[in-house]
Amino acid sequence: MRKTWLSRNLILLTVVSLTQDAASELLYPLLPILLTTVLGAAPIALGLIEGAAEAAAGFAKLWSGKYSDRIGRKPFVAVGYSLAGVGKALVVFASTWGQVLFGRITDRIGKGIRSAPRDALITDSVAKEHLGKAFGFHRMGDNLGAVIGPLFALWGLIIFNDDVKKVAVFAIIPAILSAALTFLVKESYFPKREPSIKKIKASKVALSTPLKRTIALLVFIQLMNIPNILILLRLSDIGFSTRSVVLLYIFYNAVATLASIPAGVIADRIKPQYAYAIGLSAFGITYLLLGTSNSHLLAIIAIGIYGLFPAFTDGVGKSWIGKLSTKTERGRSQGIYQASMNFAVLGAGIWGGALWRKSDFELPLVMAGVGALIGVLLLLLRYSAITSSTDETRRSIS
Numbered sequence: 276m277r278k279t280w281l282s283r284n285l286i287l288l289t290v291v292s293l294t295q296d297a298a299s300e301l302l303y304p305l306l307p308i309l310l311t312t313v314l315g316a317a318p319i320a321l322g323l324i325e326g327a328a329e330a331a332a333g334f335a336k337l338w339s340g341k342y343s344d345r346i347g348r349k350p351f352v353a354v355g356y357s358l359a360g361v362g363k364a365l366v367v368f369a370s371t372w373g374q375v376l377f378g379r380i381t382d383r384i385g386k387g388i389r390s391a392p393r394d395a396l397i398t399d400s401v402a403k404e405h406l407g408k409a410f411g412f413h414r415m416g417d418n419l420g421a422v423i424g425p426l427f428a429l430w431g432l433i434i435f436n437d438d439v440k441k442v443a444v445f446a447i448i449p450a451i452l453s454a455a456l457t458f459l460v461k462e463s464y465f466p467k468r469e470p471s472i473k474k475i476k477a478s479k480v481a482l483s484t485p486l487k488r489t490i491a492l493l494v495f496i497q498l499m500n501i502p503n504i505l506i507l508l509r510l511s512d513i514g515f516s517t518r519s520v521v522l523l524y525i526f527y528n529a530v531a532t533l534a535s536i537p538a539g540v541i542a543d544r545i546k547p548q549y550a551y552a553i554g555l556s557a558f559g560i561t562y563l564l565l566g567t568s569n570s571h572l573l574a575i576i577a578i579g580i581y582g583l584f585p586a587f588t589d590g591v592g593k594s595w596i597g598k599l600s601t602k603t604e605r606g607r608s609q610g611i612y613q614a615s616m617n618f619a620v621l622g623a624g625i626w627g628g629a630l631w632r633k634s635d636f637e638l639p640l641v642m643a644g645v646g647a648l649i650g651v652l653l654l655l656l657r658y659s660a661i662t663s664s665t666d667e668t669r670r671s672i673s
Contacts, residue, residue, distance in 0.1 A: 298420075340609050353454070400463050412535070428521050557581060
């Protein structure tokens with residue numbers, strides 16, 4: 276019997292992600308103000324916090340992805356979303372930027388524990404030819420939560436007269452709901468019970484060449500992806516109020532929400548390299564506009580364009596990796612891919628925060644924008660080689 280793309284697990288996991296993202300994105304646009312204005316941290320602290328948090332998530336993804344192939348996906352999903360809720364509570368009640376760092380790392384470790392097993396669970400539950408659409412649907416839920424969360428943040432800022440500490444407390448409610456919903460998810464991967472020696476040998480099986488080549492290329496490009504929190508800081512630096520920054524963040528996530536499913540459909544119908552290149556082009560244009568201009572109008576246009584970036588890269592990248600992976604290595608493949616991307620963000624966060632100068636010409640943004648456009652060229656130039664290897668792999672694992 277052929278699996279439908281809109282499976283029960285996909286719907287549940289999308290709702291889980293929606294509520295968790297509502298919590299995360301309620302906090303996220305408040306973090307630059309909370310850290311720099313309330314807690315007195317320097318801009319480099321923003322890059323270090325986000326980079327360290329992403330690196331912690333990366334290590335967790337490596338571990339959880341591999342072991343979810345051995346014992347199943349659901350336990351990691353439930354624990355990961357629960358731990359993320361604990362991390363958010365630590366951030367909400369932090370009184371120093373060091374405590375925020377600890378909370379963000381805890382939150383991201385939770386994200387790391389859940390992400391690869393969750394994406395492998397989605398891949399297990401959906402027909403391979405519909406993976407782009409399925410991950411686009413899931414990404415739409417993520418982004419919808421990222422619209423709802425900041426809307427609550429904006430409402431809270433109005434009610435509590437811009438007191439970011441009081442507003443941040445509301446993030447705990449959807450985080451708890453998200454963790455509770457994970458227990459309704461059904462396990463769909465039951466690995467065969469084999470002797471431990473065979474399991475150890477299986478874990479050492481090398482990933483396919485097309486899979487390794489694709490991961491390496493995407494990670495190299497990711498080294499230019501400085502954390503979004505610095506984009507929000509840039510908006511504040513050029514004169515947008517706290518409420519306006521939150522409103523623009525809602526706009527960004529609304530565009531990403533609307534574009535996610537079409538991006539997934541495009542990735543299914545054409546090669547994922549092309550879809551990914553569209554998102555990367557949006558990234559490059561946005562960073563160049565924001566890095567070279569103080570115009571509020573151009574900033575608004577840039578944020579709208581930027582919404583295409585996650586829509587055409589996040590879900591597209593995961594579905595691309597899913598299509599290149601066999602069933603018994605899906606968790607490990609997603610873990611290696613996503614962890615490597617996290618480690619790249621650590622490097623980008625450090626160099627981006629270190630070079631930040633709050634000037635008319637923001638060098639880190641310009642460098643990231645140019646790097647992204649070079650990445651587009653790399654994707655297109657390597658297209659033929661990756662495609663031929665991908666088609667060969669698909670024939671061998673289908």
